[in-house]
Amino acid sequence: MKPITTTHGLELRKGAWTPHEDTLLKQCIEKYGEGKWHLVPHRAGLNRCRKSCRLRWVNYLRPNIKRGNFGEDEVDLILRLHKLLGNRWSLIAGRIPGRTANDVKNYWNTNIHPRSKQQKKESSDDDKPMQHITTTVTKPKPLAITNTLNQCMDDNPQIMTHGECSSLIRTSNDDDNNFDLSFGLNLSPTVHDDKGKEYLDDLFDDIEMEDGDYGWLFGGSTVAGEELNVVEQEDGQNQLFEFPLMDEVAWKLND
DNA sequence: AAAGATCTCAACCGCAACGGC
DNA sequence: TGCCGTTGCGGTTGAGATCTT
Numbered sequence: 434m435k436p437i438t439t440t441h442g443l444e445l446r447k448g449a450w451t452p453h454e455d456t457l458l459k460q461c462i463e464k465y466g467e468g469k470w471h472l473v474p475h476r477a478g479l480n481r482c483r484k485s486c487r488l489r490w491v492n493y494l495r496p497n498i499k500r501g502n503f504g505e506d507e508v509d510l511i512l513r514l515h516k517l518l519g520n521r522w523s524l525i526a527g528r529i530p531g532r533t534a535n536d537v538k539n540y541w542n543t544n545i546h547p548r549s550k551q552q553k554k555e556s557s558d559d560d561k562p563m564q565h566i567t568t569t570v571t572k573p574k575p576l577a578i579t580n581t582l583n584q585c586m587d588d589n590p591q592i593m594t595h596g597e598c599s600s601l602i603r604t605s606n607d608d609d610n611n612f613d614l615s616f617g618l619n620l621s622p623t624v625h626d627d628k629g630k631e632y633l634d635d636l637f638d639d640i641e642m643e644d645g646d647y648g649w650l651f652g653g654s655t656v657a658g659e660e661l662n663v664v665e666q667e668d669g670q671n672q673l674f675e676f677p678l679m680d681e682v683a684w685k686l687n688d
Numbered sequence: 689a690a691a692g693a694t695c696t697c698a699a700c701c702g703c704a705a706c707g708g709c
Numbered sequence: 710t711g712c713c714g715t716t717g718c719g720g721t722t723g724a725g726a727t728c729t730t
Contacts, residue, residue, distance in 0.1 A: 448699075471715065488699065523718060538719075539697050694728070
């Protein structure tokens with residue numbers, strides 16, 4: 434391992450972490466909690482930069498991190514979310530319990546992306562004229578809300594309706610809550626029409642619909658709280674995404 | 689069995705966003 | 710309002726593992 438020298442002459446360790454370093458970092462986070470990463474190396478007695486500490490915790494040491502192969506459902510979800518969000522790995526990973534952004538990114542780069550490139554190559558090898566497909570991804574603004582959301586919705590069932598906008602919530606009533614498929618999308622009244630529904634249905638078109646497991650709720654004015662299944666995230670927050678209207682979704686829907 | 693090729697994934701780097709002053 | 714420190718993200722790298730010849 435190659436140490437680097439800091440401005441004050443101390444050498445910072447780089448490269449693979451040792452079990453001892455892991456223990457020190459774990460103990461530090463357990464004692465002080467996550468955050469204040471600039472203090473972590475000193476608190477933990479580690480000769481590592483704060484970035485390295487954070488990365489090690491987030492990608493490896495954090496509890497409930499799932500290891501091993503991705504399941505079919507997970508891959509399917511990644512594909513769909515990538516179609517919607519592009520390379521927003523942290524947002525995608527946030528929808529897949531136990532998987533980190535790095536995991537998802539690595540899986541995409543090693544398993545999914547090469548496959549799609551291969552398919553592209555194969556199709557271009559055919560004599561068929563290439564169909565020109567442009568893919569545009571949306572850049573949703575993540576909106577973190579506290580896990581009191583459900584309570585708020587009980588108190589105020591209109592919470593998902595923002596002024597003139599209609600809300601669109603994708604739900605999962607799966608008791609296991611394997612995946613949080615709850616999205617909040619603010620759609621303008623101009624896209625609150627069949628085209629909008631068609632686009633989003635198309636995005637998730639082949640998910641099995643069993644006994645109302647999954648579905649789209651177009652919130653005219655009210656969405657009942659119990660219809661929303663907002664899964665609590667590891668950090669105790671639920672997340673919705675707010676899509677600015679000017680984004681490409683609107684473009685696509687108005688196409 | 690050994691050497692080279694390929695794959696996997698942990699870790700690093702650079703940068704943009706954010707918040708405090 | 711601009712500066713500066715901190716945080717978090719996405720792209721990239723490279724060491725070790727695995728596969729192929």
